[in-house]
Amino acid sequence: MQTRNPESKRLQGIRSKETSLAKKDDLLVKEVIRGNDAALAELIELYEEKLFCFAYRFLGCAQDAEEVVRDTFIAIWQRASEFKGDSSVRSWVYGICRNIAISKLRRKKVTTVCPVPDIVCDPSPSVNPEYQAWRNYRANLLATCIQQLPPAAREALILRVYQELAYEEIARICTCPVGTIRSRLNYAMKRLTRLVMAMDKENNLGENEP
Amino acid sequence: MKTQHAAVKRLLGLYVLGELGPEETRFVADHVPRCLSCQADLQNLLRVAQELRSVEVQVKLPPDFRKRILNEVGKAQEKIRQKPKK
Numbered sequence: 001m002q003t004r005n006p007e008s009k010r011l012q013g014i015r016s017k018e019t020s021l022a023k024k025d026d027l028l029v030k031e032v033i034r035g036n037d038a039a040l041a042e043l044i045e046l047y048e049e050k051l052f053c054f055a056y057r058f059l060g061c062a063q064d065a066e067e068v069v070r071d072t073f074i075a076i077w078q079r080a081s082e083f084k085g086d087s088s089v090r091s092w093v094y095g096i097c098r099n100i101a102i103s104k105l106r107r108k109k110v111t112t113v114c115p116v117p118d119i120v121c122d123p124s125p126s127v128n129p130e131y132q133a134w135r136n137y138r139a140n141l142l143a144t145c146i147q148q149l150p151p152a153a154r155e156a157l158i159l160r161v162y163q164e165l166a167y168e169e170i171a172r173i174c175t176c177p178v179g180t181i182r183s184r185l186n187y188a189m190k191r192l193t194r195l196v197m198a199m200d201k202e203n204n205l206g207e208n209e210p
Numbered sequence: 211m212k213t214q215h216a217a218v219k220r221l222l223g224l225y226v227l228g229e230l231g232p233e234e235t236r237f238v239a240d241h242v243p244r245c246l247s248c249q250a251d252l253q254n255l256l257r258v259a260q261e262l263r264s265v266e267v268q269v270k271l272p273p274d275f276r277k278r279i280l281n282e283v284g285k286a287q288e289k290i291r292q293k294p295k296k
């Protein structure tokens with residue numbers, strides 16, 4: 001019998017955790033179909049932050065992101081019985097959220113980023129103020145440039161880099177082949193680099209840390 | 211060489227994100243030291259890819275977010291439940 005190395009043990013741990021979370025999600029959706037509002041509240045608790053982060057980065061506006069999350073959970077409640085288990089609950093939930101965010105983008109023509117300082121926080125508040133200010137400046141600059149990416153490239157970048165979802169799952173959410181997601185991610189990275197460089201040139205500022 | 215160059219150019223964005231498999235990674239790594247144009251592109255891409263991770267900020271939920279969502283979802287449920295069934 002082969003001895004498993006620590007990495008494969010760790011991956012197995014992650015997979016088994018994901019499996020048990022997926023089972024919990026399935027049970028919650030079944031309960032939502034039965035009209036159990038407590039199950040819906042639990043789904044909200046499980047997904048609110050992930051969906052808000054996705055919608056906020058995608059739309060660049062906290063208020064719009066909050067409306068998208070609200071509409072996503074209303075849609076989940078209304079359409080729970082349509083969930084057939086062909087994908088994971090997570091993919092289904094993200095898919096609904098993504099479609100609502102895209103509709104909002106089309107309706108409102110949101111093109112500018114409006115970061116809200118009190119919801120964006122530095123995970124390491126002990127850093128010195130000058131460095132902190134520089135980080136915030138660069139973070140805002142990146143967010144502004146991400147907003148300028150075409151929506152398809154933007155969602156691929158956010159779902160892969162920030163939400164850390166697998167290609168297969170992103171492909172299910174965006175209803176396109178895995179190869180398309182890879183192409184979009186590659187394009188997003190190249191376009192983002194050009195945008196950041198152009199903005200640095202325009203501001204006559206380098207990316208050098210203080 | 212030209213074909214290889216074009217193929218590498220198409221992979222550089224994924225390369226800097228560490229998204230390529232071992233074979234594609236080797237393919238890019240073999241070509242770049244011999245190509246000034248790809249070296250320049252790679253340098254810029256790497257800088258932005260590193261920055262994407264190093265200056266990443268957490269997006270925190272606004273205050274009372276869940277309370278508002280539960281409240282709004284509850285209101286919508288009420289409205290839908292009150293609608294006469296066809």
